Amino acid sequence: MSLYYEAASILANPDKTGGSLKSRIYKKKDLKSSPAQIVALVTEASKWSGVLKDVIERSGLLAEEKKLTPTLALLLTYDLLISKGGVAAPASHVLKISITRHKARLQAELTRSRVKAGHPTLDAFKDALERERNAAGPQHPRWVRVNTLKTSLGDQLTTTFGKFKEVESLAEVMSAPASSKIYFVDPHILNLLALPPRIDLSKTGAYLAGQIIFQDKASCFPAYLLDPSGDGDVIDGCAAPGNKTTHVAAILKDIAAQDGGSDTPTRVIAFERDRFRAKILNKMVKLASADGIVSIKAAHDFTEADPEAEEYANVTDLLLDPSCSGTGIVGRDDAITMHLPSSQGDGSKKTPSSKKRKRNVKEETVPESETTLQLDMDDSVPEETPVEDKLSERLTALSAFQLRILKHAMCFPKARRITYSTCSIHFEENEAVVFQALASKEATRYGWSILKRRDQVSGMKSWPRRGVWEDDKLDKKEAEPLQRQEILDACIRCEKGTDDGTMGFFVAAFIREEGKSSDVDQEEAEEAEEDEWNGFSGDEAGTAEPAAVVEKVVSAEPGSKKKKRRKQ
Numbered sequence: 001m002s003l004y005y006e007a008a009s010i011l012a013n014p015d016k017t018g019g020s021l022k023s024r025i026y027k028k029k030d031l032k033s034s035p036a037q038i039v040a041l042v043t044e045a046s047k048w049s050g051v052l053k054d055v056i057e058r059s060g061l062l063a064e065e066k067k068l069t070p071t072l073a074l075l076l077t078y079d080l081l082i083s084k085g086g087v088a089a090p091a092s093h094v095l096k097i098s099i100t101r102h103k104a105r106l107q108a109e110l111t112r113s114r115v116k117a118g119h120p121t122l123d124a125f126k127d128a129l130e131r132e133r134n135a136a137g138p139q140h141p142r143w144v145r146v147n148t149l150k151t152s153l154g155d156q157l158t159t160t161f162g163k164f165k166e167v168e169s170l171a172e173v174m175s176a177p178a179s180s181k182i183y184f185v186d187p188h189i190l191n192l193l194a195l196p197p198r199i200d201l202s203k204t205g206a207y208l209a210g211q212i213i214f215q216d217k218a219s220c221f222p223a224y225l226l227d228p229s230g231d232g233d234v235i236d237g238c239a240a241p242g243n244k245t246t247h248v249a250a251i252l253k254d255i256a257a258q259d260g261g262s263d264t265p266t267r268v269i270a271f272e273r274d275r276f277r278a279k280i281l282n283k284m285v286k287l288a289s290a291d292g293i294v295s296i297k298a299a300h301d302f303t304e305a306d307p308e309a310e311e312y313a314n315v316t317d318l319l320l321d322p323s324c325s326g327t328g329i330v331g332r333d334d335a336i337t338m339h340l341p342s343s344q345g346d347g348s349k350k351t352p353s354s355k356k357r358k359r360n361v362k363e364e365t366v367p368e369s370e371t372t373l374q375l376d377m378d379d380s381v382p383e384e385t386p387v388e389d390k391l392s393e394r395l396t397a398l399s400a401f402q403l404r405i406l407k408h409a410m411c412f413p414k415a416r417r418i419t420y421s422t423c424s425i426h427f428e429e430n431e432a433v434v435f436q437a438l439a440s441k442e443a444t445r446y447g448w449s450i451l452k453r454r455d456q457v458s459g460m461k462s463w464p465r466r467g468v469w470e471d472d473k474l475d476k477k478e479a480e481p482l483q484r485q486e487i488l489d490a491c492i493r494c495e496k497g498t499d500d501g502t503m504g505f506f507v508a509a510f511i512r513e514e515g516k517s518s519d520v521d522q523e524e525a526e527e528a529e530e531d532e533w534n535g536f537s538g539d540e541a542g543t544a545e546p547a548a549v550v551e552k553v554v555s556a557e558p559g560s561k562k563k564k565r566r567k568q
């Protein structure tokens, strides 16, 4: 099979094989062409696909060459008109014949596109496309966390990044091309580097060996803000794929090393409800060499863990990063889009029957999804999958689940600190959950309050983006404006698409006063329950359709219902 048939078949992916385009190519055993050649052809052709799609449609190529599919036509036209090596097939090959006989017309259409776009040469056209791509795509730096379980920042700066130059500003990194060998040391989070957008570090020995981890800056906030004491175990209640799990494990190891070099730091107990994601967590934990510190509770629901159980008796810190709407997530920069020509052409070469067909134009229109291929080049597992429909209903259900998980964490007898985070931009999943948690009976009974800004670890204290208030989203029986401001100031936000180069994110920490425990006065607890927040304004919470991910979570806790009924 020729290079073009093999590339087209991989793009069509008839077996619906999962994974990125690169992994599908490299895993295919029976390829005749070299995998690198296929990757290069697809990547380069995709860059021109927006232009070549029009060129091919105007030329009427697909109407005349029945052997060519839209994908074959695009790949061949790219090699025929743009690539230096030309079409990689013998002159007698059926594909080479099919495309070469249209060379003059295709060339003329490409020239027409170039002149129309105002570029004097093909090279100028190419540069303009490159600039357009850089400007259009989110200029999101490649954040790299140095995994101190395996290496150190110093080691990485002299090995993996030995030929790189340190720069003084994040902006310089964010506007640099992928080929630029520069880095910026993050001032807020220890052991975190920013590198140019789209830089490919996935083949480096350090990445393959788990010495460096690709993790957005914002995603490093929870473990850092948790700032665990190292005196007790840490629970990660929602762990897969494990970025924050391995981060907190690394922090615990560093604390143990500072405290006199103890080789046995305390444990991280990582819960993951989803069996498949738990496997990925296991892989990530092993790769990061965190398996000596992390014990995984695979396919375990954190909300079903008994806080009084002996195995959690030493839990002092909890990190909660529950499922959320994912609205803060930024698209992957290295994903590629391939625009394919429509097999009907653009109609400029009218056939006698085209008038008759006009009335049926709706049926003939090829849906956008069929003419555009979105190809993932990165195999790393995203921390969250964005919600795509029924957002407002999902927000109600998600926030009820998030509050429940947070209140459950407050019940662990020895717990002193909790972080709560989401990669959502919505008040309902963020500040609203924090305010409701603070007003809950669990917070009152066990003495939980917000970790104020002035008490936060220095990088987090100095972070400028803080919580925001949205009117009319909560029944505001409590949180006097003054106290409200202090709570909002304790909340941390990250905004996507800003000069900070982060995804959209939210995190807050809760702290428990020494001496407060579960044996608090029962009457006090019941009073607190009476005063609890009623949730969102209106009755949305009661009417929302629970989404699959939170199905059993939206129902009220049976215990609290019973108590309320007894009081009535």
Ligand SMILES: C[S@@+](CC[C@H](N)C(=O)[O-])C[C@H]1O[C@@H](n2cnc3c(N)ncnc32)[C@H](O)[C@@H]1O
Pocket: 219, 237, 238, 239, 240, 241, 242, 243, 244, 245, 271, 272, 273, 274, 277, 300, 301, 302, 303, 321, 322, 323, 324, 383, 384, 405
């Ligand atoms: C946002 S992701 C966590 C990302 C992870 N903290 C990281 O940094 O890589 C949420 C994860 O929590 C899991 N999850 C949701 N509810 C859970 C529950 N009640 N108990 C345990 N895991 C849960 C989901 O399956 C999902 O893998």
